Amino acid sequence: MKNHKLVISIVILAFLMIGSQVVEAGSIVLNLKRTTLKNVDDAAGRWQYSGGDVYKGRTKVGHYAVTRRVIFKATEAQNTAMVTMSIFFLKEKPPQNITLQGAHDFNSGIYKGSVSAASKKYNWIRDASFTGNTAKKTLRIEWLGSKQLSLP
Secondary structure (H helix, E strand, O other): OHHHHHHHHHHHHHHHHHHHOOOOEEEEEEEEEEEEEEEEEOOOEEEEEEEEEEEEOOEEEEEEEEEEEEEOOOHHHHOEEEEEEEEEEOOOOOOOEEEEEEEEEOOOOEEEEEEEEEOHHHHHHOOOEEEEEOOOOEEEEEEEOOOOOOOO
């Protein structure tokens, strides 16, 4: 009988602990309209630079700049590049911003990684994950924390 009560107590305690650790999550989808693309080869590999406008729905909220790096005889075997993207939001000088880093697959056009840096206004988004698609011109950022948090 004592073992039965102990097991019930442990199950109830575990349920209470799990319930108290529910984490909210938020996400946003931004649309990217590229206005420039340039490839630059050097002895070690290829740099690809691109950039353009950032939209939240139909509203322009900023600009973005991307660098991709392919290393010959290394990442080119997977047709993959290191990618860094910075988004600069409108309305402030210097602009509030976030920087994302990860990998870009040229075969699929998909890139993914995490938010590596952010200005003070958006520092809550650091370590959020992202997935982008160059063909669909979308960037989805997902974070743990309040659903009420959002980028402009």
